[in-house]
Structures are given as C-alpha cells and as structure tokens.
Amino acid sequence: MSGKSASSRAAIYGRNSSAKQKSINDQQAENRAFAEANGWTVVAELDDPSSASRYATKSRTNWARLLELLPSIDVVVLWEPSRGDRTLATWVAFLDACREHQVRVAAVSHSRVYDPRNPRDYRSLAEDGVDSAYESDKTSGRVRRGHATAASAGRPHAPTTYGYVRRYDPATRAFLEQLPHPEHAAVVRDIIVSVGRGEPLHQVTHRLNASRTATPRGGAAWYHSTIRGIAGNQAYRPHPDDPARGVRMHNGDLHIGQWPPLVTESEWQAAQAVLGGNSETARRARRNSAPGQIKYLLSGNSAVMTAACGSMLSGFCATDGRGATYGCKMDRCASAPMPEVDEYVTRLVVARLARQDARRLWVVxxxxxxxxxxxxxxxxxxxxxxxxxxxxxxxxxxxxxxxxxxxxxxxxxxxxxxxQPAGAPLALLELIEAGKFGTERVQAAWEAFPLPARREVIAGLFGALTLGPATVRLTRWTPPAERLAVVADRISHEWSHA
Ligand SMILES: [Zn+2]
CATH class of the missing domain: 1.20.58 (Methane Monooxygenase Hydroxylase; Chain G, domain 1)
Structure with a gap:
C-alpha cells in the first residue's frame, strides 16, 4: 500500500451519545491532538451528532462516509471504540473493513492504537462492540470524559460504588479498572446475604453502626435507606450472561459491567425477594420482622409450631425468676420451658438436614x-x-x-x-449444602442464621410441629439431661416430606 508509509493519513471521528455538541467538539479536539502527537496527517474530520445508541440509526451519514474513506486512509481516530458504532454487526463489519484495508484504529481515551490484523487487537475492539455496556458504562465514555475534565478543574469525580475501588492511570488519569474494595466488599456481601436470609433492615443497620463499619462516602452513620439501597443495587450481582462480571444498569437494561460481582445470583435473588413488592417471602419477612414478633424461635406463627389445640404458641418471659416458656394462650393446653423446646427442635432440624436425602426432599x-x-x-x-x-x-x-x-x-x-430452584428458602439450601460435610457444619450454619431465617426453615421442614400437654411434670430440681427428655416427650412432629 503506497500511502501507508511516511506520514499516516488519519480520519478523526466523533459522536455523542446524548446530543451534547460540546462533547463532540471536545472529542474531536483530543482526537486531533492525538493524531498530531503521533505525526499523522488528518485528512478528514467527521462527526455525527446523533446518539451512539443502537436504536438511533438516523443521521449516521458521516459514519457511512468514514467507511467509504477506509481504502484511502491509514488510521481512524475515535475517542473510544464504542464511539464508532453500537450495532454489533456493523461495528464488526467496520473492523473487518479496517483489517482488509490495513487501517489501524486509534482509541484516544485508551491512549492506544489497535491494528485489527493483530488477533488480540481485533478481539479487544470487537469486544467493545459486543459489550454494549462499554459505551453506557459510568466508568467509560461520557463520565470518563467528565472525569478528565473534572480532574483538570480540581473537582472530585463521580463517587465510586461502595464496595469497589477504581484504578486510574497515574499519567493519563484514564480509568483502568474497578476492583472489590479490600474491606468494603465484605460489608456489601454481608448486607445482601443478611437481608436475603431475612435479617430485618433495622437490625443490619444497628449491627453495622455498632461495629463502626465504614459508611459509603464517609457518612456519619448507616441508615435503613443505605442498607436497602445496597441490598437492591444491581451492580453487585453477576450479569446473567457473564457471571464473572457485575451488572451495569442503563435505561432499565442490564449491561455487562466492567467489574466482578460481589454476591452470587441466588444470594442476590434472595435479598430481592425479601425487599421486593408483595411476594409471599416479602410479606413473611415483614411479618417476622415486626417488633415483638421474632423474639423467640417458635412462637407467634402457627406455620412454625402449634399447641395441641392448633393455635400458635406464645412466648412468655418469666417475671418470677423462672425461665422463659412457650405456652398456649388460647386454652392453656400446653406449656414447656423455652430453652429445652428450642434445643430439641434444633436437634431435629440439624439431624434431618444432615441426612443424605435432604436435598432430594426439600429442594423443589x-x-x-x-x-x-x-x-x-x-x-x-x-x-x-x-x-x-x-x-x-x-x-x-x-x-x-x-x-x-x-x-x-x-x-x-x-x-x-x-x-433457579423454586420454593426452597435460601437458608434451607445453605443448610442442606452444609449437610454434605456433616452434622457439625449444619449446626454451625444454623447458629449463624438470624431468627427469621431459622423460623422460615422450620416452617418449611415440618408438616406439623406440635407442643402437647404435659405427661411428666418438670420441677426446678429436674436434672438438665432429664429435662430435655421430658420436654421432647411432649413434642410431636411430622416432616413436610416423609
Ligand atoms: Zn391450646
């Protein structure tokens, strides 16, 4: 190719995603400067003011003109690859044409010149076309541009999503990557997993404030709304089509983010089920988290445990120096000391879930x-x-x-x-998973769950769990081992799956 030596012939091209003309001018100024710095001769300056969105296909006359120029130029200068074309097929057709005509592609924001004949470069460029998140990504395009401007004006850039850190090129200040924050990522995980397990928002809030966990943007304290915002932020969840990366929301669409997710899909879904709308899980979680309703493991809901007459158990906190008890408020048909009832039911649950067939039976x-x-x-x-x-x-x-x-x-x-396994609460799945490693692991996992999650598991596992009338009376002198046996004798149960 005769024209491909000496001074390379460059075409610069600008396009805006939101029809802000100034931004195109900025792009073109930097494109021009980049070309000059590389000693290229700018033979064409083209721009299209329309959106780079793949839905906007109207006034792209100059893009078409650029394609026609390819045989006569050596390099196309773009602010970034995704400023070229958002439609995968036409973007790749462009790259193929560049490869054919030995035209390089300069991405000014990357400070890089790609050669589409090089498979690795081709791949990098093609991925920018495949990954539609790239253009709309906060960390690229418009905002990266804004960041460069903001940095030069001395203003701070847009806040980084809590749980991540961003790396910038020290020389160009260009965004390089977004990585999990060494401490905050664990806080995000804790919040989403806890919410998904049914720990009430106020409890999570209190816990984080009590442990003086660093807040987003250096706020004085954690608030409900902050917890809720983090638990519902799609950025932390794996993208459905590329689970190694997070989600970038743009105009209601899920795009592949340029960062790793912080939780698994099922953890994220569990949190959404609790937070969201009118689902049964959400209602149950709200009910269970109402003040006074979740003080005890087995009271307050007949789906969890009943007295012999069929009504729910009530928890009584002793005022006369004796221990707490469960009992029937309706007709006083049953009553038993709380620690032993909790202990016995817990043993039943742990033993059952450690069995080989637990997964088959309970994961619908x-x-x-x-x-x-x-x-x-x-x-x-x-x-x-x-x-x-x-x-x-x-x-x-x-x-x-x-x-x-x-x-x-x-x-x-x-x-x-x-x-998505339907019907099984996440806590139950986790317990069954722990069951593969033995009873101790189930026990440990169980103890780590907040009360609402344990109650939900119990409600799901038992077809019936009933506290019957006393056969043998307990006194305060009954030895501990015997107390458990006496209480166990009053409790009858059926599994929801035999
Ligand atoms: Zn009763």
Missing part, C-alpha cells in the same frame, strides 16, 4: 433446575464459542454471530429462569 424442582443449569452452561459455552470464532480471522461472519445471538439470548434467558 431440583431435578428440573439442575437440568436447566446444565442446559444453561451448554448454551453459554456455545455462544462463547461463536464469539471466539468471530474474533479469529477467518472465523464466522458478523451476520452469523448476530443471528446466533438473536437466537440464543432468549433461550439463555429461559434456561436461567428455570435454573
């Missing part, structure tokens, strides 16, 4: 969800293979990949939905 739709899980990983592998293929020179075409994606994404979405 388990076979179906595991089959869906397998199907999901196959679909993901298939899609990933297609993407890998099109990154390679000589691989499948952009149209083929776009067609494949269009066909597979709904199937992946469907499999993912079916892969």
């Amino acid at each position: 739709d388990d076979v179906a969800s595991r089959a869906a899980e397998e199907e999901l990983s196959q679909l993901r592998a298939e899609l990933e293979a297609a993407r890998q293929s099109f990154y390679r020179p000589g691989g499948i075409s952009a149209e083929a990949l776009a067609g494949k994606e269009a066909a597979m994404v709904p199937a992946i979405e469907d499999a993912r939905r079916r892969a």
